[in-house]
Structures are given as C-alpha cells and as structure tokens.
Amino acid sequence: MSVVTPTRATIPKPRGNGRQARTAALLLAPFAVIFLGMYLAPLCFAVYRSLFVLKRDGLGLTAPTLVFDPFTNYLKAFTDPVFIESLGRVLLFGVVQVPIMLALATGLALLIDSRSARAKGFFRLTSFLPYAVPGVIAALMWSFLYSGTSSPINALLAPLGIEIPFLGEDMVLWSVANIVTWGWTGYNMIIIYAALQSIPGEILEAAKIDGASAWNIAWNIKIPMVRPALILTAVFSIIGTAQLYNEPKVLQSVSGGSIDSAFTPLMAAQAATAAQNYPYAAATSVILAVLVGILSITFFKITNRGSDA
C-alpha cells in the first residue's frame, strides 16, 4: 500500500501545499464521488423534474407529455389542502411529542444519574433497547397491541371498563407519537446522560456541602449544565418529526381509514410517486428538503448564538 518516495526521505515534511493537497484529494475522492452522486445529483435531478408538468390529452388516449412549466407543481403543492394538512399534522405532532419525549428522556437520565439509582446498567440497557428495533418492526409490534379486535392492552383494561380506541380518528396521531416516543426516548436519554456524567464532581460536591437538595441540584445545576445536549436532542427530534413516515405507513393498512395515504408530507410525496406523478412528487420532495434544511440551519444558528453568549 505504501508509496515509497526515497528522494523525499531527506525532506521528511512534505514541502509544497501541492503534495498535501494531492494526498488529501486522493483520500477524499471516493467519499466525494459517492456523495455527489447520491446527495447532490438526485436533488438536482428532482429540482429539474419538478420544473415540468405532465400534460394529458382530454381523452387519455396518448401517453402524457412533459411540458416545461416551472411554477405549476410548486403552486399546486402549496395550494393542495391535503399536502398543507399533512404539514400541519406533523407540526402539531412535533409540538406535542418532542417536548414530552425530551422531558421523559431528561427525567430518565437524571434518575439513572442520581445517587439513589441501583442497577444503572440494566436500566440504561432496557431504555436503549428499542433503538435496536427497526421503526417499521416497532410499528408492527405496536399495531398488534393497538388492534381493535385483539388488543392485549384493552384486554387488561376491560375489567376497569376502559377501552382505548388506539386507531380511532382522534387517537391515531398520538398512537403514532407513542411508537416514536418508545423508540427514541432511550437514545436521547443516552446523549443527555453522557452530558450529565461529564459535569465535574467538585461542582456537585460543593452544592451538596452548601445544603442543596437532590431536587435543587438537578434543577439548578445539572439541567442548565446539560443545556447543549438538550438543544441538540431537540433539534434532531424536530428534524425527525419532519420525516415521519415508517410508523404511520405501517399502521395505515390496519387503521381502517384513520390514516390516509397523505397522512404526513413524506407519505404524500411517496403517494405521488406511486401514482407515477413524478414531477409533483419531485416538487414536494424539494419543498420538504428545503423546509427541513432551513429549519436545521436556523436552529443551528440560534443554538450557536446561545452558547457564544
């Protein structure tokens, strides 16, 4: 593997920027090529496709033709009530589910980090276990637990006279939220827990000597000190919400219609693809990527400013 260059042996440090740059380029090239091909190329292609419109003749006798018309697909997406509704739905989902999940993750991390906790390893392991279960498999499992006819959860609740319509029109979004919470609380907990572990012991010791209670230490010292980890998990949970797909997609076939094919923006885009309406699918994909990109970068900038101050 080595490229021996004896003439250089007397001049150990590569002199010119040129040689450094050449080696760096060589090492970067394989990643760069695939990256361009699998990230930039499809995005550019989607933008290109989205600028055309499928025109069918009135009778549908001939194959539809593509006509250059750069705004129609975007206009259609932004005036499509189904697409707008799906955006609103994931927004509502994010506003409710993300804070709940992060509160649970933070509480769990604080508890496992507390001096009163026993069997920390066991609890860390069980919390993180759902991360190893693929999203669609988790959704399959929960769909059986939710089932209208054979839900074992409802079977347990039956003696109390309670029956939860997990897949009902009003409930189903929160049933999906539960699957996501189940899958990702432990993952977020691990990130927050690691941040808790790196708080210097002296600070906590000092607070204790000053007579601060465990509750006070958690609220006034630990949580402020893990703020960067909390912001990080929040940003990624919000981005995660925007790409909600697997869980509602799996539940769709047993939802009895409470989940339609455009339940989330990504499902709407996928449905357009399945219907062979490629230009419209391309436009919605581009809109989603741009929205998420703006969201991410905005959060990144805000958190940046916060930590510089």
Added chain:
Amino acid sequence: MSSQLTADDSLSPADPKTNMAPPPATRARLGRNFGAARGSGPRNNRETSLAGRLVVTIVLGCFALYFLVPIWWLLVAASKPMGEQFSAPGFWFNGMHLGSNVGELLTSRDGIFMRWILNSIFYAGVGAIVGTLLASMAGYALAKYRFRGREVVFGVVLAAVLIPKILFTLPLYLMFSEVGLINNPLAVILPSIVSPFGVYLSRVFAAQSVPDEIIEAARIDGVGEVGIYFRIGLRMMTPVLVTIFLFNFVEIWNNYLLPAMVINDSSLQPVTVGLVSWFASNGKVPMSLVVIGALVSIIPLLLLFLFLQRFWKAGLTAGALK
C-alpha cells in the same frame, strides 16, 4: 428518525472545543477535555435514604416496563401455538412452541424469510464496511492535511448531516428509475455507503488521537502518505471505526423507504420490506407468521446491540478515568 449528528456547534472546523455532545462512546474516547465523571454507586449508600432509593427504583421500573412490554408481548405471542398468536392472555405464555413456529416461518413460502434476513445482512454489512472505510479516509484527510477548500468541504459534510437521508429517497428513486437501477442491489447499497456523520466523527477523532509526531516519524522512515493512512491512521482510529460501523449497520438494517421504493423483486428485499409486505397482504399471509417473523428479525440487531453496548459502556468509563 434523525441521523445522529453531534456536531461542533460553531460549524467552524478549526474550533477545537466541541460544545455539543458527540455520542457517548466517542465523546468519552475523545478524551480529557470532556471532564471527569464523578464517583457513584454503592459507596454513597449512607448518603441516600431508603425511601429515596425505593421511589427512584419504582419510577425506573415503570420506564423499564414501558420499554420492555412490546418486546415481551412479541416473545410471548411468538411462543404460542401456531395460529393462536392473538389469544388471551395477551401477556402470558400458552405453552412453548417458539422452536416449531420459527421452523415453520423458515420453511413457509420457499424459505423467503431467511432470504430476506440474508439480504439485510448483506446490505447492512457491505454498506457499513465500505461506508466506514470511505468516511474514515475522508475524515482523516480533513483532520491531517491542510489544503484549500478544506473548510468548505467540511461545511458541506456538516450540512449533509443536518438534512436527513430519508428526504433524498424519492429523488434517488426518480434518478434510479431514469438510469435503470431499479431492482438492482446497488440502488440500496450506493446511497447507504455515504455517511456524512461518519466523516464528521472520523475528523474529530483523527484530529485528537492520531498524533502528528507519529505521522512525521513515519514520513522520516520513508512511508508514503497513503501508506501512513492505511498502516497508522486506520489502526489508531479503530475505536471510532467500530462506532461508525455500528451506526451505519443499524441505520441500513432499519431502513425501509429506500429499499421499499427501489426493490420490487421480493427475493432481493431486506427483511423490513418483506415483513411489511406480509403485514399489508390483507390476510394472504397469516398474521401469525408476521408476529414470529418480527421477533426473529429483531434478534440479529439485538445481539449486535448487546455487543455494541459494551463499546458504549467501555467508552463511557474510559472517558471517565482520564
């Protein structure tokens, strides 16, 4: 859901202080500047009250119950006699038929299920190995060489981490159907081997744990630059490579939308896509098989994960000791 970025807050590659937390394993391995953890455990017994320990344990127990119940149900249901997966009691065994059920799963429909598992192992294995190698080369180059445009390249990589991969799936599908890559395993593997997050981790790790002195020494010994990477860089980066490999593997194994879009041929599908197709088959495939298949499909990752857990834990304690 989201990929796991834990990026340098400042977006500036030159900034050595990472305000945001890298994932635990790396964070700990990255070394000293993350601070020392404090002592905990039994020796603090006298400082905590029995009531406090009891309350904490009960609350933690409730969390554990929540996380374990669906998996427990799956195990119980998959152990019931074939065809009675949904019989009461929901959360308790009715005989132990797991072995024969799995046997039936593996032989039904010409053994397609085993085929799916092998496909998943192939896609995730190849994708994760190649992806880790490419990411480590790129990260090492970004950490150890000065060249024009370095900052720009790293900025692009960070931006890519911030936009989740799943959003590229439909554009990829449009592109692949244009160039005739549909139903080709490459359509799953090629996008999977791009790991911007891996590049980020490699760069941070290489900057901290591959000393310039050793690279200098190798240069004096006449080792070529690429040779230095393969002989020294790769070896010194092993811990982070394992972390990247595991992240990649889990991500590819769990992927659903991409393979569902680009692979229609059932014998080429990974297990996630295959099982969901059974699930949504409107009763053409008995739901019992889906239940048993779901249990079997999570076993490889659970095993890998237990192995991974050791890495995470080792990372945490190694960091704590420094």
